Amino acid sequence: MFLQFSFEDALLATLIASIVYFTLATIHSLYFHSLSRFPGPKSWAISRIPYAYTLLKGDLTQRTKELHEQYGKIVRLAPNELSFIDGQAWQDIYNHHQGRPNFSKNPLWMAPGDNGIHSILSANDADHARYRRLLAHAFSERALREQEYLPLAYIDLLTRKIRGIVSASESHSAVVDIVKWLNFTTFDIVGDLALGESFHCLEDSNYHGWVSILFTQFKAAALFVSLRFFGLDKPLRMVLPKSLLKKRAEHAKYSTDRIHHRLNQGKEGADAQRNDFMTYVLRYNDEKGMTVPEIEQTFRVLVVAGAETSGTALSGILGNLLQSPDAMENIVKEVRQSFRNASEICANRVSNLPYLNAVIEEGLRLCPPVALGMPRVVPAGGAEVSGQWLPGGTFVACPGYASNRSLLNFPDSPSTFDPSRWLPPSNLSKVGSSAFNPFSLGPRNCLGRNLAYLEMRLILAHLLWHFEFEAEDSAWNWEDQKTWILWEKKPLKVKIRIRDG
Numbered sequence: 001m002f003l004q005f006s007f008e009d010a011l012l013a014t015l016i017a018s019i020v021y022f023t024l025a026t027i028h029s030l031y032f033h034s035l036s037r038f039p040g041p042k043s044w045a046i047s048r049i050p051y052a053y054t055l056l057k058g059d060l061t062q063r064t065k066e067l068h069e070q071y072g073k074i075v076r077l078a079p080n081e082l083s084f085i086d087g088q089a090w091q092d093i094y095n096h097h098q099g100r101p102n103f104s105k106n107p108l109w110m111a112p113g114d115n116g117i118h119s120i121l122s123a124n125d126a127d128h129a130r131y132r133r134l135l136a137h138a139f140s141e142r143a144l145r146e147q148e149y150l151p152l153a154y155i156d157l158l159t160r161k162i163r164g165i166v167s168a169s170e171s172h173s174a175v176v177d178i179v180k181w182l183n184f185t186t187f188d189i190v191g192d193l194a195l196g197e198s199f200h201c202l203e204d205s206n207y208h209g210w211v212s213i214l215f216t217q218f219k220a221a222a223l224f225v226s227l228r229f230f231g232l233d234k235p236l237r238m239v240l241p242k243s244l245l246k247k248r249a250e251h252a253k254y255s256t257d258r259i260h261h262r263l264n265q266g267k268e269g270a271d272a273q274r275n276d277f278m279t280y281v282l283r284y285n286d287e288k289g290m291t292v293p294e295i296e297q298t299f300r301v302l303v304v305a306g307a308e309t310s311g312t313a314l315s316g317i318l319g320n321l322l323q324s325p326d327a328m329e330n331i332v333k334e335v336r337q338s339f340r341n342a343s344e345i346c347a348n349r350v351s352n353l354p355y356l357n358a359v360i361e362e363g364l365r366l367c368p369p370v371a372l373g374m375p376r377v378v379p380a381g382g383a384e385v386s387g388q389w390l391p392g393g394t395f396v397a398c399p400g401y402a403s404n405r406s407l408l409n410f411p412d413s414p415s416t417f418d419p420s421r422w423l424p425p426s427n428l429s430k431v432g433s434s435a436f437n438p439f440s441l442g443p444r445n446c447l448g449r450n451l452a453y454l455e456m457r458l459i460l461a462h463l464l465w466h467f468e469f470e471a472e473d474s475a476w477n478w479e480d481q482k483t484w485i486l487w488e489k490k491p492l493k494v495k496i497r498i499r500d501g
């Protein structure tokens with residue numbers, strides 16, 4: 001005799017099985033999972049959904065900070081993910097470990113390009129070491145000295161353009177969105193260094209098409225990462241409108257074409273005097289170096305990693321200066337007393353201005369361009385992070401924004417813009433400095449750190465030497481912005497006058 005099941009019976013059985021499964025999974029996640037001892041919201045501990053939804057909304061940076069304020073230095077952000085904000089965790093997760101494997105990049109975040117090739121950001125450790133050895137030549141002290149003329153030329157163009165706008169106004173002052181102009185400058189500089197030609201944003205007083213759709217790409221990347229947690233990214237790709245995929249391919253093609261154009265010009269480039277990134281890569285590349293597709297993928301990333309980040313840092317620094325009259329007065333005084341002419345402002349000399357450098361550190365602290373935790377995976381066999389033993393495969397990260405604004409690291413008004421905390425006699429405490437890593441640390445730290453400092457110092461010094469700035473929008477607030485991988489910056493309206501004398 002066969003038992004007869006109706007459709008309703010099957011549905012009921014499936015429902016009951018699902019409820020039992022989710023109840024058991026929830027109990028396991030909350031009480032028996034290897035991460036169940038760590039604090040965090042229960043809804044986040046039992047499911048990846050709250051994390052993915054917050055990432056999609058662009059709120060993960062702020063939410064992670066709030067969760068650390070509520071739960072302390074370690075927070076469980078998902079069933080298999082922990083977030084840390086103490087200096088020891090930064091060391092444990094990102095630095096080299098003698099005789100032990102490094103924490104690898106999280107593959108859910110680090111997909112290869114559409115051609116299947118990885119850039120320096122996403123390559124595995126062995127490939128990464130090969131890429132990095134070659135690229136290091138393009139970021140050495142010597143290369144930086146030889147390249148300084150390029151940022152200086154664009155900074156000169158920036159000041160001439162702003163001077164032109166101000167001079168054209170009858171009131172001898174003009175209101176501009178300075179975020180745009182800072183971004184124009186950093187994209188033109190890095191475009192020229194990486195692709196052999198600038199984006200001409202400054203010249204055109206407008207974003208180049210390639211740059212203007214970049215943020216759509218970050219949002220798309222956040223969407224893909226959120227779906228990848230549930231294995232749904234591939235189905236989405238299949239149903240994406242063809243027009244979107246075409247736009248994406250065109251975007252990649254523009255940079256690929258530029259890179260090939262530059263490669264064809266050889267070491268010296270178009271003018272035999274050029275010292276851009278490709279000069280060094282072509283000078284030192286050999287069979288242990290990088291292939292052309294690897295160069296394509298990595299040079300595209302260089303533009304994004306180099307330009308968007310520096311533009312963000314400068315926007316955050318200037319925005320905070322505009323709201324801190326004392327700090328603005330101090331930095332303007334230092335810059336103007338140090339240089340009689342703008343032509344004297346060079347990399348060597350700006351690196352020795354203590355207040356300027358303190359302002360930059362403080363800006364990077366409050367507005368770190370890489371604000372989310374850089375996702376890593378605990379190596380097989382497990383490892384200790386911040387004194388806690390974690391099983392292999394656990395997802396971990398240290399979010400810069402939450403670390404830099406935590407009372408645990410900066411007990412003295414962590415959300416206040418106060419450059420003096422970096423200067424004697426206060427100087428930063430050991431706790432604060434070990435948790436402050438805007439360029440990350442270890443083998444995969446920022447390769448462009450010195451170039452970034454050079455650009456930030458030179459751009460700020462030149463702007464403050466030439467112009468007087470006044471906030472137009474007193475409601476400007478960095479915290480109101482969202483992040484989709486990187487910050488989506490709001491306009492920052494400033495009134496600019498040419499300085500007297």
Ligand code: HEM
Pocket residue numbers: 120121132190302303305306307309310313368369370374375438439440443444445446447448449451452
């Ligand atoms: C204020 C500006 C900048 C900040 C805050 C910054 C921050 C960072 C951080 C945190 C990382 C590590 C990412 C990770 O582990 O996933 C990184 C990597 C990187 N950055 Fe920067 N960056 C800045 C500017 C630049 C510039 C100007 C360049 C070059 C044009 C650059 C090139 C790179 C490269 C190539 C990597 C990958 C390094 C590797 O994996 O070996 N960055 N950056």
